[in-house]
Structure formats: structure tokens, C-alpha cells
Amino acid sequence: MKKSFSEHLFSLAALSAALYATSALAVEFKPSDHLIVIITPSHSNAFYKAESDTAQAAAKKLGYRTNALVHQDDPDIQLRLVQTAIGDNASAIILDNAGSDSSIAAVKRAKEAGIPTFLIDREVNANGIATAQIVSNNSQCATSVAEFFAEQVGFKGEYVELTGRTSDVNAHVRSEGFHRVLDQIPDMKMVAQQSANWDQTQGYNVMQSIIQANPNIVGVLAGNDTMALGAAAALKNAGNDKVIVVGIDGNPDVVRQIAGAGPIAATGLQQATKMAAMAMEQADQYLRTGKTDKPEKQSVDCVLVSKNNSHQVREGGFGMQ
Incomplete structure (x- = not known):
């Protein structure tokens, strides 16, 4: 039987598709x-x-x-x-x-x-x-860190918060996570909240000023580990290394402090x-x-790292073994 014009077109289209597929398969992805x-x-x-x-x-x-x-x-x-x-x-x-x-x-x-x-x-x-x-699930991360922090300070006392870069949505989400927990505890009072822009040197300088104005603080929540390191150094230099410091990230220097004598007690390890x-x-x-x-x-959920599981953090930080 003689094929119609439309049938010829269909056959040609099918042949073209088959040739294209064969050609595509022949091109190896490099x-x-x-x-x-x-x-x-x-x-x-x-x-x-x-x-x-x-x-x-x-x-x-x-x-x-x-x-x-x-x-x-x-x-x-x-x-x-x-x-x-x-x-x-x-x-x-x-x-x-x-x-x-x-x-x-x-x-x-x-x-x-x-x-x-x-x-x-x-x-x-x-x-x-x-x-x-x-x-990272920054809300989950900050909430878990804040819960640990509250337990460590006995659910009472004055504390300080160092926040990250104001243009970074993560800074706001983490701060909200901290306060979702701590604002519900009547005997805990935030006496200072200041940005240190995710930076260790700024964390040190900001903390120095805060210590002078607030000598009775029991703890510091830092929006990241870099600021936590700065805050911990300022506290140590002021002879006030009994203050509990917590951060977020999983920085290897922070993990070493957690595994040792502190004063950084925990971090929310971002993977x-x-x-x-x-x-x-x-x-x-x-x-x-x-x-x-x-x-x-x-x-991606964070992992709360404290002294108990600090040995499970991979070498170089920022991941679990």
C-alpha cells in the first residue's frame, strides 16, 4: 500500500529522532x-x-x-x-x-x-x-545550642549575645533560635547584644567593652565560632574564664577547647x-x-558538639566521623 504524505513525514521524524538519540549516546560526557x-x-x-x-x-x-x-x-x-x-x-x-x-x-x-x-x-x-x-538548619542549630547553654548556667543569670553580619539572614535566624529558648526562662536576662560581624578580632574587642560594663555575666552566646573564639580570649585576658561560651559552626579550634578545659563549652556543628x-x-x-x-x-541539620562527643568530630572540623 502506498504511504500518504503525512505517513512519510512521520517516518522521517521517527528516523531523525532515532539518529539524534544514537548521536547523543555516542557523545561521551567528559x-x-x-x-x-x-x-x-x-x-x-x-x-x-x-x-x-x-x-x-x-x-x-x-x-x-x-x-x-x-x-x-x-x-x-x-x-x-x-x-x-x-x-x-x-x-x-x-x-x-x-x-x-x-x-x-x-x-x-x-x-x-x-x-x-x-x-x-x-x-x-x-x-x-x-x-x-x-x-544548615540554623533554627534547629541555634535552638539546640541555647538549650545546652541554659542547662550549663543553671537556667539563671545574666548573659551576652554576639550576633553575626546584619546583612546575613543566617545571623537573624540564629538569634531568633537562641531567643526562642532563652526568652522563656524567667531567671535568665540578656544584658548586652551586639554584632561582631562573624569576625574573631571584632568578637574580642566587643567582648572587652561588654565585660567592663557587665562584670556579672554567666555566659556568652556567639552566632558563630569565630566570634566565640574572640569572646573566649577576651574573657581569659580579663581573668574571667569561668564564663560559659557557646558558638555555632564546628571550628576545629573551638572543638579543641570543648574537648579540653574550655571556656567554650559547645558548638552547633554545621556540616x-x-x-x-x-x-x-x-x-x-x-x-x-x-x-x-x-x-x-x-x-541540613546541625550536630550539637559538647565534651561528650567532641572526639567524633572529623579532623579539621565541620563534619562528623
């Missing part, structure tokens, strides 16, 4: 043809260095080329680095961003250039521009290495298949 750009805050903070090192190691193990860059928590530098990544034909960007609002433009720029961005540690206040936002590894695993899947099969927003 990770070495792809560049993964990893952008974080300064590596002088061990947390960010652990993120970058883990992502680089995972990428190189899979065969990708990498470029690790630092934005110094400056949105303008971050935007320039993203533009550089675009110019270098990066296949994916792994980013611990420089601010939840101020980073939106940079992530959008990458998306417009067809480059998927995998955010770790810090989210942005926008949906649909990043391929993934893999962040930086796990988040970075997850980002690289999902970037690899996306580049190979065009999807990750994961939701954009992903939350």
Missing part, C-alpha cells in the same frame, strides 16, 4: 571539558576553607577542572567573580554568597548566562534563580563538608542529565 567555579568568603575563616577544599576535592575526584575564588563578603567583588566565571565558560558555580539580598543580582546573572548555581551555607531571598540552596559535597554531587548530576531530582531548598 568532566575534564567542564569548569566548576567555587566562590566563598575568605579562607582565613576555617569554615569557608573547609567548604572550598571539600568542593574542590569532590570535583577533581570526578574529573572536573576547578577554580576557587574568594569574595571577601563583598557583593561587588562577588558579582565581578561571577562575571569572570561566565567569561571563563564555567559549567557550574558553587557559591557561599555575600548576602541574602545583595547576592540576588549575581545569581541571576549566572542563570541568564545558562550557568547553574548551587548555593551552600547561605540562602538568597529569592526562589527559582539558583538550582539548589543547600543550607560544611557535607553541604559542599552535596552541592558538587548535584552539580555533577545536573551537568550529566539536566536535572538534580532534588528540591531547590534543602536543609
Whole structure:
């Protein structure tokens, strides 16, 4: 029977599809043809260095080329680095961003250039521009730290809170988590709350001023371990190392203090290495298949580290054995 014109068209379309599929299968995916750009805050903070090192190691193990860059928590530098990544034909960007609002433009720029961005540690206040936002469960983290802190000080006394960078949504979420617990305890009173911008030197300087005005404090909650280290040093120099200090991150120097004589008693260990590894695993899947099969927003619980389990923290911190 003679085929109609439409049947001929259908046969040709089917043949073209089969040839295209065969051709696509014949093209082998080569990770070495792809560049993964990893952008974080300064590596002088061990947390960010652990993120970058883990992502680089995972990428190189899979065969990708990498470029690790630092934005110094400056949105303008971050935007320039993203533009550089675009110019270098990066296949994916792994980013611990420089601010939840101020980073939106940079992530959008990458998306417009067809480059998927995998955010770790810090989210942005926008949906649909990043391929993934893999962040610590900061609320759970802060709540668990605050509960431990309250127990250690006997559920009473004056305390101090050092908060992180005001432009960082994580700083606000952690502070809210602290107060969700402590504001319910009538015999506990916050006598000072001040930002030290996630910085150890600022944590030291701020704490020095606070000690002079508040000699009777029983404890300090720091929004991250870097500030906790600064606060602990200031307390020690003032001869006041019996004050309980807690932080959040999983910094190896803090873990050593927890395992030893203190005064830092606990940290909410953010699993930086796990988040970075997850980002690289999902970037690899996306580049190979065009999807990750994961939701954009992903939350990773923290682990409360005290003297009892400090030996289980991996060497270098920021992960459990």
C-alpha cells in the first residue's frame, strides 16, 4: 500500500529522532571539558576553607577542572567573580554568597548566562534563580545550642549575645533560635547584644567593652565560632574564664577547647563538608542529565558538639566521623 504524505513525514521524524538519540549516546560526557567555579568568603575563616577544599576535592575526584575564588563578603567583588566565571565558560558555580539580598543580582546573572548555581551555607531571598540552596538548619542549630547553654548556667543569670553580619539572614535566624529558648526562662536576662560581624578580632574587642560594663555575666552566646573564639580570649585576658561560651559552626579550634578545659563549652556543628559535597554531587548530576531530582531548598541539620562527643568530630572540623 502506498504511504500518504503525512505517513512519510512521520517516518522521517521517527528516523531523525532515532539518529539524534544514537548521536547523543555516542557523545561521551567528559568532566575534564567542564569548569566548576567555587566562590566563598575568605579562607582565613576555617569554615569557608573547609567548604572550598571539600568542593574542590569532590570535583577533581570526578574529573572536573576547578577554580576557587574568594569574595571577601563583598557583593561587588562577588558579582565581578561571577562575571569572570561566565567569561571563563564555567559549567557550574558553587557559591557561599555575600548576602541574602545583595547576592540576588549575581545569581541571576549566572542563570541568564545558562550557568547553574548551587548555593551552600547561605540562602538568597529569592526562589527559582539558583538550582539548589543547600543550607544548615540554623533554627534547629541555634535552638539546640541555647538549650545546652541554659542547662550549663543553671537556667539563671545574666548573659551576652554576639550576633553575626546584619546583612546575613543566617545571623537573624540564629538569634531568633537562641531567643526562642532563652526568652522563656524567667531567671535568665540578656544584658548586652551586639554584632561582631562573624569576625574573631571584632568578637574580642566587643567582648572587652561588654565585660567592663557587665562584670556579672554567666555566659556568652556567639552566632558563630569565630566570634566565640574572640569572646573566649577576651574573657581569659580579663581573668574571667569561668564564663560559659557557646558558638555555632564546628571550628576545629573551638572543638579543641570543648574537648579540653574550655571556656567554650559547645558548638552547633554545621556540616560544611557535607553541604559542599552535596552541592558538587548535584552539580555533577545536573551537568550529566539536566536535572538534580532534588528540591531547590534543602536543609541540613546541625550536630550539637559538647565534651561528650567532641572526639567524633572529623579532623579539621565541620563534619562528623
